[in-house]
Amino acid sequence: MGRHVVEAASAAGHEVVVLSRANGADVLTGVGLAERVRGADAVIDVANTTTLSAAKARAFFETATRNLLDAEARGGVGHHVALSIVGIDGIDASYYAGKLAQERAVAAGGVPFTIARAGQFHEFAGQLLSGMSGPVAVMPKLLMRPVAAREVGAHLVRVAEAGAVGRARDLVGPRDEVLADVARRQSAFDGTRRHVLEVRLPGAYGRGLASGSLRGGSDALQGEITFDEWLRGEDHLRG
Numbered sequence: 001m002g003r004h005v006v007e008a009a010s011a012a013g014h015e016v017v018v019l020s021r022a023n024g025a026d027v028l029t030g031v032g033l034a035e036r037v038r039g040a041d042a043v044i045d046v047a048n049t050t051t052l053s054a055a056k057a058r059a060f061f062e063t064a065t066r067n068l069l070d071a072e073a074r075g076g077v078g079h080h081v082a083l084s085i086v087g088i089d090g091i092d093a094s095y096y097a098g099k100l101a102q103e104r105a106v107a108a109g110g111v112p113f114t115i116a117r118a119g120q121f122h123e124f125a126g127q128l129l130s131g132m133s134g135p136v137a138v139m140p141k142l143l144m145r146p147v148a149a150r151e152v153g154a155h156l157v158r159v160a161e162a163g164a165v166g167r168a169r170d171l172v173g174p175r176d177e178v179l180a181d182v183a184r185r186q187s188a189f190d191g192t193r194r195h196v197l198e199v200r201l202p203g204a205y206g207r208g209l210a211s212g213s214l215r216g217g218s219d220a221l222q223g224e225i226t227f228d229e230w231l232r233g234e235d236h237l238r239g
């Protein structure tokens with residue numbers, strides 16, 4: 001997501017400062033944040049950790065948010081934009097527990113803010129597929145309305161430009177999809193010949209994924225690029 005935000009912000013004529021460990025800034029230790037955010041009009045937080053542990057996810061997103069907001073408050077930043085996920089309200093478990101904790105920390109943090117929620121990215125199935133080895137890939141039953149990360153990046157820049165409103169309209173993609181189906185289509189298109197197995201995960205997290213709530217409501221903004229268009233498009237082909 002960071003790459004798409006940088007591209008969209010640069011294309012809109014903004015001066016962009018990148019915060020990532022690869023660039024010497026760490027949202028967990030706070031190293032390199034203050035000097036980079038000082039005087040910025042807005043900070044767009046798309047940092048991420050990959051975990052299914054609720055405790056680890058909460059620790060990451062709460063610490064990252066606290067460190068960013070501290071640096072922003074000291075540096076006179078007037079708008080914090082946090083990217084979150086559509087439809088997670090009833091799923092205070094696993095990774096989503098971290099995203100809900102992030103939203104609470106942002107809202108309580110004292111810097112004017114906008115929480116912008118998006119649906120799963122078209123890139124999501126590929127992220128999961130590349131994290132599994134062997135001929136069989138196991139996917140949770142997940143009903144979603146995926147959206148191109150490129151469109152989310154452009155949306156986040158528009159949200160940042162518009163000023164703090166607390167909560168932006170949700171952004172989802174143009175079509176309902178099922179994670180295992182898109183993973184099969186991607187695997188066939190990429191020629192990786194993986195057998196994709198769908199499993200229903202237990203507990204609140206599994207029920208939430210399978211419930212359809214992650215597809216969002218009828219009032220959400222909709223991206224235009226379908227999963228199959230994205231699969232054949234430059235963003236996927238260049239990797």
Ligand SMILES: NC(=O)c1ccc[n+]([C@@H]2O[C@H](COP(=O)([O-])OP(=O)(O)OC[C@H]3O[C@@H](n4cnc5c(N)ncnc54)[C@H](OP(=O)(O)O)[C@@H]3O)[C@@H](O)[C@H]2O)c1
Pocket residue numbers: 001002019020021022023025026027028029045046047048049050083084085086099118119120121122123124
């Ligand atoms: N994937 C989805 O389908 C989806 C859907 C909706 C919303 N989201 C949200 O979108 C955001 C981005 O997701 P993504 O899939 O683009 O994540 P990603 O590919 O895992 O990228 C994570 C980014 O965070 C940076 N990062 C990690 N730890 C850091 C640290 N300690 N300090 C500074 N930077 C750090 C990484 O850069 P370095 O390694 O260089 O530090 C990397 O640029 C997340 O908030 C996620 O919840 C994702």
